[in-house]
Amino acid sequence: xxxxxxxxxxxxxxxxxxxxxxxxxxxxxxxxxxxxxxxxxxxxxxxxxxxxxxxxxxxxxxxxxxxxxxxxxxxxxxxxxxxxxxxxxxxxxxxxxxxxxxxxxxxxxxxxxxxxxxxxxxxxxxxxxxxxxxx
Amino acid sequence: xxxxxxxxxxxxxxxxxxxxxxxxxxxxxxxxxxxxxxxxxxxxxxxxxxxxxxxxxxxxxxxxxxxxxxxxxxxxxxxxxxxxxxxxxxxxxxxxxxxxxxxxxxxxxxxxxxxxxxxxxxxxxx
Numbered sequence: 001x002x003x004x005x006x007x008x009x010x011x012x013x014x015x016x017x018x019x020x021x022x023x024x025x026x027x028x029x030x031x032x033x034x035x036x037x038x039x040x041x042x043x044x045x046x047x048x049x050x051x052x053x054x055x056x057x058x059x060x061x062x063x064x065x066x067x068x069x070x071x072x073x074x075x076x077x078x079x080x081x082x083x084x085x086x087x088x089x090x091x092x093x094x095x096x097x098x099x100x101x102x103x104x105x106x107x108x109x110x111x112x113x114x115x116x117x118x119x120x121x122x123x124x125x126x127x128x129x130x131x132x133x134x135x
Numbered sequence: 136x137x138x139x140x141x142x143x144x145x146x147x148x149x150x151x152x153x154x155x156x157x158x159x160x161x162x163x164x165x166x167x168x169x170x171x172x173x174x175x176x177x178x179x180x181x182x183x184x185x186x187x188x189x190x191x192x193x194x195x196x197x198x199x200x201x202x203x204x205x206x207x208x209x210x211x212x213x214x215x216x217x218x219x220x221x222x223x224x225x226x227x228x229x230x231x232x233x234x235x236x237x238x239x240x241x242x243x244x245x246x247x248x249x250x251x252x253x254x255x256x257x258x259x260x261x
Contacts (some may be wrong), residue, residue: 037222040215040243046208047247049180050254053195054261058187087173090166097163125177133185 024111031115032089035082042079080125085118147153158217165214172210192243201259205252212248216240 018024052063066072074075095101101110138145179200183191194200219240227233 012253014253033222036215037216039211040171040219043208043211043215043247043251046211047251047254050195050204050208050251050258053188053191054254054257060191083173083177087170091170094163129181129184132181 019128025107028089028092028111028114031085032093035086035089038078038082039086042088044080045079077122077126079124081118084121084125085114088114088121158220162214162217165210165217168210169207169214172203172207176207179204194261195255195258196261198259201255205255208248208251208255212244216244219244 048063052059067076091116092101095110101107179194183194186194195204220237223233223236223240227236
């Protein structure tokens with residue numbers, strides 16, 4: 001990228017995040033990027049699971065022991081929420097890409113649906129998971 | 136060397152490279168595909184909870200399960216490589232650091248993708 005376009009005079013800079021009043025849509029946008037980055041690392045969990053199964057019963061037992069530990073469970077809980085939040089945030093972006101729901105109040109409804117949906121979905125999945133494990 | 140021509144005049148008439156929207160479009164394709172694939176992967180993971188090693192192998196050996204998980208992994212890798220590239224390009228401006236991080240991004244994604252795919256293929260064909 002050409003910095004300054006060869007112009008020695010410094011150009012005015014766009015206002016930065018800290019001078020804006022935080023809004024729901026802004027927070028959801030930041031959360032979308034943060035969950036995306038977290039899921040990037042979370043892929044390692046998915047790959048570890050696959051490698052542990054292919055590696056044999058002792059590597060599988062080690063992986064399961066970690067996942068059943070408190071830090072393992074905490075990571076998995078955050079992973080569950082992240083994947084749901086990022087998926088719902090993605091749907092929100094796809095709706096916008098179609099040219100819909102850019103205006104107030106629809107964009108606010110979508111922002112709220114993203115956070116409520118991801119939290120509710122996480123609870124639902126963990127209840128389902130605990131029921132499956134009980135059986 | 137200093138040119139008296141403006142950057143616009145230099146570029147004018149050459150047309151666009153026609154590839155500027157490739158990553159933008161690919162990100163949309165992988166996000167749409169990612170929805171059913173992720174749902175499938177979640178259901179598979181749910182049905183694997185608490186099973187022993189033999190049962191886990193049997194589950195992942197099922198062709199439908201192996202196909203869904205392999206497609207999910209590949210789809211994730213394409214999607215997350217573009218996503219992380221955007222994050223790096225947004226926040227890292229030093230040309231050397233940016234180049235290194237972009238390479239690291241590609242390396243990470245390829246390593247995760249190949250390791251996971253190999254494990255899946257080994258289970259499915261083992």
